[in-house]
Amino acid sequence: MHKPPFLAAAVAAAICASVSNAVSTAAYAKAPSTDCPHIFGTNSQPRVTVTAATGRTQSLCFRGYAVQTSTATRTALWSAENLTAQAVLAARSVPRDSDFYEEAEIPTPDRARLSDYGRGSSLDRGHLAPSGDFPDLASQAESFSLANVVPQASASNRRMWSHIETSTRRMAREYGQVFVVTGPAFDAAQATRLNGRISIPTYLWKAVYVPGVGAAAYVARNDATPWYAVVSIAELAAFAGVDPFPRLDKVYRDAPMTLLAPTPHPGEKAGRKVNLATLTATAVERSALPEAQEPRHAFRQSSVLPFVGAVLAH
Structure with missing residues (x-):
């Protein structure tokens, strides 16, 4: 598969100089945990692949998921889940x-605010760990x-990404257990902020690992494409x-397993699978396109790595 020519050096300037390994609890959480073993299993906490950084990160452990947030973006860098068939069926x-x-465990200046998504915002509050994954009201409440x-x-949020979430739950039912990590990716050439505070992702990704089978990740644009x-x-x-x-x-890292095609809602068309170079070759358009219309932007090859410092510094 073609690998886009992203700049590795730019990543190092992007996230956080001191990554906190301390895990706190949110308002709804049952009890503190040091490493969320029920979420990560033997996979270990996801790792931000940088060697130097600016800013701070904070880890939070909830009943059904764990996140690591960044003061630079005021979003999570990743959100991890351990999905089982039993939990997914119960969630129905x-x-x-x-x-x-608002997350009280994050200092007020560093966290997203409800007012950021206030009247006039054209963007949804998009879950990383979706509420539809959780088998009880307490866990679901934490996802908000x-x-x-x-x-x-x-x-x-309501089409392609929802279709990907549905297919991920289908895989949990079919395999019995899947580990899932979801996160945003940012392109400095398209850097924008909601309410001047929260970085708007250019792409979203969802990585899936099925023990004994394999692993791979979906990537989608944060627009109507x-x-x-x-x-x-x-x-x-x-x-x-x-x-x-x-x-x-390594054998699981280097070769992607076959993931289920995103499952469309009744009456909606299935999404089109493309390679990553094609997906990232056009400017993201966040205005609503007609569902069946493909974007008509002039193609350009992206040459910047997500989490570039220019995205996070503004």
Whole structure:
């Protein structure tokens, strides 16, 4: 698979100089944990693949997921889950009955605010670990922490990305257990901020590891484009600046397993699978396109790595 010529050196200037390994609890969480073993299993916490950085990160452990947030973006860099068939089936009967809330464990200047997504915002509060994954009301309520949210184009959140989430749950039912890590990726050439505070992702990615089977990741644009790519874990780490499964065997890292095609909602068209170079070759357009219309932007090859310092410095 073609590997985009992203700049490795730029990643190092992007995230955080001191990465905190301390894990706190959110308002709804049951008890503190040092490493969220129920979430990561033997895979270890995802690793931000930088050698130098500016800013700070903070890890939070919830009942059903864990996140690492950045003061530079005021979003999560990743959100991790351990999905089982039993939990996914139970989640079907849990009504969506929760409200978004500011994460009190993150210092006020460093966290996303409810007012950031106030009236006039054209972007959704997009879950990284989706509420539909959680088998009880308490776990679902935790998923509405703004620490687990990124600014997301409505057409992405409600179509292509929702289709990817549905297929991930299907894999959990079929295999019995999957480890999932979801996160944003940013392109400095398209850097924008919501309310002048929160970095808007250019892309979203979801990495899936099935023990004994393999691993791979979906990548989609944060706009109405009905395209997606499937990449290896090694390629994702180079693309997004995050290694979702640091202890994964090399054979699983280098060759992507077959992921289920995104499952469209009734009456919607299936997304088109493309390679990563094609997915990243056009400027992201966040305005709503008609569902069946493909973008008509002039093609350009992206040459910047997500998490570039220019994105995070503004």
